Amino acid sequence: xxxxxxxxxxxxxxxxxxxxxxxxxxxxxxxxxxxxxxxxxxxxxxxxxxxxxxxxxxxxxxxxxxxxxxxxxxxxxxxxxxxxxxxxxxxxxxxxxxxxxxxxxxxxxxxxxxxxxxxxxxxxxxxxxxxxxxxxxxxxxxxxxxxxxxxxxxxxxxxxxxxxxxxxxxxxxxxxxxxxxxxxxxxxxxxxxxxxxxxxxxxxxxxxxxxxxxxxxxxxxxxxxxxxxxxxxxxxxxxxxxxxxxxxxxxxxxxxxxxxxxxxxxxxxxxxxxxxxxxxxxxxxxxxxxxxxxxxxxxxxxxxxxxxxxxxxxxxxxxxxxxxxxxxxxxxxxxxxxxxxxxxxxxxxxxxxx
DNA sequence: AACGCGGGGCT
DNA sequence: AGCCCAGCGTT
Numbered sequence: 001x002x003x004x005x006x007x008x009x010x011x012x013x014x015x016x017x018x019x020x021x022x023x024x025x026x027x028x029x030x031x032x033x034x035x036x037x038x039x040x041x042x043x044x045x046x047x048x049x050x051x052x053x054x055x056x057x058x059x060x061x062x063x064x065x066x067x068x069x070x071x072x073x074x075x076x077x078x079x080x081x082x083x084x085x086x087x088x089x090x091x092x093x094x095x096x097x098x099x100x101x102x103x104x105x106x107x108x109x110x111x112x113x114x115x116x117x118x119x120x121x122x123x124x125x126x127x128x129x130x131x132x133x134x135x136x137x138x139x140x141x142x143x144x145x146x147x148x149x150x151x152x153x154x155x156x157x158x159x160x161x162x163x164x165x166x167x168x169x170x171x172x173x174x175x176x177x178x179x180x181x182x183x184x185x186x187x188x189x190x191x192x193x194x195x196x197x198x199x200x201x202x203x204x205x206x207x208x209x210x211x212x213x214x215x216x217x218x219x220x221x222x223x224x225x226x227x228x229x230x231x232x233x234x235x236x237x238x239x240x241x242x243x244x245x246x247x248x249x250x251x252x253x254x255x256x257x258x259x260x261x262x263x264x265x266x267x268x269x270x271x272x273x274x275x276x277x278x279x280x281x282x283x284x285x286x287x288x289x290x291x292x293x294x295x296x297x298x299x300x301x302x303x304x305x306x307x308x309x310x311x312x313x314x315x316x317x318x319x320x321x322x323x324x325x326x327x328x329x330x331x332x333x334x335x336x337x338x339x340x341x342x343x344x345x346x347x348x349x350x351x352x353x354x
Numbered sequence: 355a356a357c358g359c360g361g362g363g364c365t
Numbered sequence: 366a367g368c369c370c371a372g373c374g375t376t
Contacts, residue, residue, distance in 0.1 A: 001376090002360085028371090036371065037372095038371090039370085039371040039372095040368065040370090040371070040372045040373070041358090041359090041360085041361095041370055041371085041372055041373090042361085042362090042371080042372095043362075043363075043369090043370050043371090044370090044371075045362090045363085046361075046362060046363085046370085047371090078360090078361075079360075079361075080360025080361045081359055081360055081361090081372085081373085082360080083359070083373080083374075084359095084373085086370095087373085087374090114371085114373095114374090115372095115373070115374085117372060117373045117374085118372085118373090119371070119372060119373090120371085120372075120373085123371070129357090135371075137369070137370090137371050137372075138369070138370060138371075138372085139370085148362085156355085157355065181371095184371055186372090187371090187373095188371080192372090193363085193364090193365095193368070193369060194364070194365060194368085194369090223356085223357095224367085224368085226357095226359090227359095252358075252359080253358085253359065254359095254360085255359090282374090283366095284364080293360095293361095294360090294361085294362095295360055295361075295363085296358090296359070296360065297357085297358065297359070297360095298360095303365075332360085333360080333361065338367085347360080
């Protein structure tokens with residue numbers, strides 16, 4: 001097929017290979033917005049259930065605006081990057097309130113929303129309003145860097161600017177929405193990070209990286225994130241009937257989610273330090289083995305120490321939760337695992353000793 | 355410009 | 366173990 005443009009080939013490939021995704025069945029800005037926030041740094045497979053549950057709970061932007069933040073966070077639990085949920089809620093209140101329910105309808109106005117950056121603004125503007133502004137996400141970066149031979153580090157701001165211009169130059173003027181969908185889908189399914197399908201690629205005849213044998217070298221990233229080790233010792237206070245949890249505020253990770261009283265540092269507490277801390281609250285009953293929880297930038301080594309308290313009168317600040325209601329608060333993944341699986345046998349021991 | 359922010363899947 | 370994912374906000 002000679003004389004087909006880059007965009008022509010991508011769109012032709014897209015029509016033959018696209019996935020059937022729920023947010024492709026609508027042009028409603030609210031639904032597209034929800035889907036795009038969920039999909040920030042998140043795979044389609046991981047976000048799918050969250051998309052359905054959020055829209056079921058909040059069918060309109062007004063429903064979302066009227067919800068409690070804790071309810072939104074509970075629905076977001078397990079998805080990560082929890083500031084997305086906070087910004088989602090704040091933006092819903094902004095749209096339902098001052099904007100009187102009218103969703104911003106162009107790139108510039110969308111960009112002003114909390115949690116909406118250049119990628120998301122371009123996505124909503126093109127998908128919902130057919131505005132010809134190019135999306136540049138990780139997929140697009142990869143396709144452009146390989147096909148056009150962008151060898152500078154893609155995580156440098158000058159390169160990002162170049163890629164945005166390159167993407168904008170090649171967007172198909174008549175069909176910006178479909179072009180944007182197509183190039184992202186192409187990156188996700190065909191021009192993949194590892195083992196891309198170059199053998200049957202519709203762009204193989206003119207791909208820079210394929211011609212020069214640099215497919216596995218592009219895109220090039222200069223920085224790699226440092227993973228810092230952190231030890232967390234949790235003290236799980238319980239009388240056998242209730243548990244003391246605490247909301248994380250200004251704590252960096254897991255902001256606005258609930259966990260237990262903790263001591264966080266470079267190394268885990270010594271056994272004697274655990275005993276000493278436990279004594280401040282009650283009687284030490286049990287400790288778990290260390291579980292390792294990996295974040296992009298942290299390696300968390302976590303232990304839980306169950307402490308029996310006689311009475312709650314002089315407890316530290318926190319939220320008392322009945323054990324049977326322990327699923328109701330939004331908690332980080334390792335806390336969820338402890339609450340719903342690991343902890344049961346430990347605090348049931350406390351109950352017997354009461 | 356550099357860093358912080360989750361969790362999961364793939365190699 | 367390292368990389369990446371429909372990135373954004375803060376400093």
